[in-house]
Amino acid sequence: MPQVTHLSFVNDDGVREKREIVDAGGRTLIGEQEKKIAALEEVDEGFRGGPILLNTQQANDTFEGRDLEVLFEDEIANGYANVWEYLADRVDLARDTAVGMRAYAGLRVGDYANVQVEANPYPYMIGAFDYDKGCCDPEQGPSLLMCTRTAFPERVQWNTTNDNNGTAAEPFPYLASNVFRYLRDTLLPKFPAEVRAVMKERVCVLEQRYSASAKLSDSTTWAWKNVGRLWLPDEGEIYGCVYWGSRYGSGLVGQIPAFQLPRDRIFRTPDGTRSTVWLRCVSGLGSSGACSVSSSGNASNYSASDTGVGVAPCFLLG
Structure with a gap:
């Protein structure tokens, strides 16, 4: 065993020092440090490998989640x-x-x-x-917001026509869309009953875009609406800001923590293929586009009738 000539330690002021060992006092200090290390090694292994490790992973953005x-x-x-x-x-x-x-x-x-x-x-x-606790109208209570980076394999048109406007009967584009009906009528019933039983309907601010006289290229206002139990996020919830959408399309602009980093916005189908996925807001630059997350992770928008885009919806437990 090589002879120890220096000792690195944290002094009483909390400052790390490195000292040369030249006398008996140094050897005494080594003995004290070894006792401290031995005491630490007796600490419950589950704690040292648990909260401490997890906190480090989260601080370094390397936490992969636990089942x-x-x-x-x-x-x-x-x-x-x-x-x-x-x-x-x-x-x-x-x-x-x-x-x-x-x-x-x-x-x-x-x-x-x-x-x-x-x-x-x-x-x-x-x-x-508690993503929107205390917010919205009516005021929302506690919840767990559940999201996935696994896109469902079926490709879905945001709208069956190349149109991102609402209608006279339903002036809110998302509620009038084909993708909203798909989530509500086709995909949600496929979820296990035990999951559907604890899903909470979500209230959020939705953009309104409709005129009886002409197709609109931007939204004109917003309102609090119920988007159901299975819903698409908007640009603000994915990116923390608005890129292609209307100023009315992401009213709360609160990024979901699970999508904080660019790599968090890569969606893949169950076979591992990268997938573009729809968002619930529509383009603020025309009357035909809807916002999306591209297969490369960047904010994008596609024609509403595009047939090559998937979905990765969220839901609330509450």
Whole structure:
């Protein structure tokens, strides 16, 4: 074993020092440091490899999320039918003002549970905690915002015609769109019953774009509307700002934490193929485009009737 000639340590002022070992006092200091190290090694290995490691991963943007069914297996087995009922109970506990967000202890953005739709599992991760609590009209309560980076393989037209306007009967483009009907009538019924049972309908601000006299190339106002239990995010929720959409298209402009980095906005179908996915806002530059996330991750927009774009919808647990 090589002879130790220097010692690196943190002094009483919290400053790291490096000292040459020249006397018995130095050797005594080594002994004290070795005792401290031995004491640290006796600390519960689960803690040292748990919260400390996870905090470091999140600080360095390297956290990949944990399977919630595995992580809370024992708690789920203690009276819950499935992981979704367990998570919904966490949200219900958060409604207690004396508990608040402490109800989410142990959960982290990026932790996920799989949703089996037909032949494929879709990892739905926690995208945000209480994302719009206290906001909207009516005021919203606690929730877990669940999102996925796995695009559904079916290609869906945003609208069956190359038109991003609303209609006389439904002046809000998203609610009048083909993709909204697809999510509500085709995709949602394919979700497992235990997931649908704990989904919360979402209220958000939607742009309005309709005129009886002509097609409009920009939206004219907005209003609070119910977008259902399965919904597409807007540009503000994905990118934290508006690129191609209207100033009325992303009213809250609150980026979902799970989409913070460019690499977080790469969507792939279950076979691993990169996919462009639709957003719920329409282009602010014309009467035919709808906003999207390109297969390369950048903000984009496509003709509303494009047949090569998929979806990766979100939902709220609450």
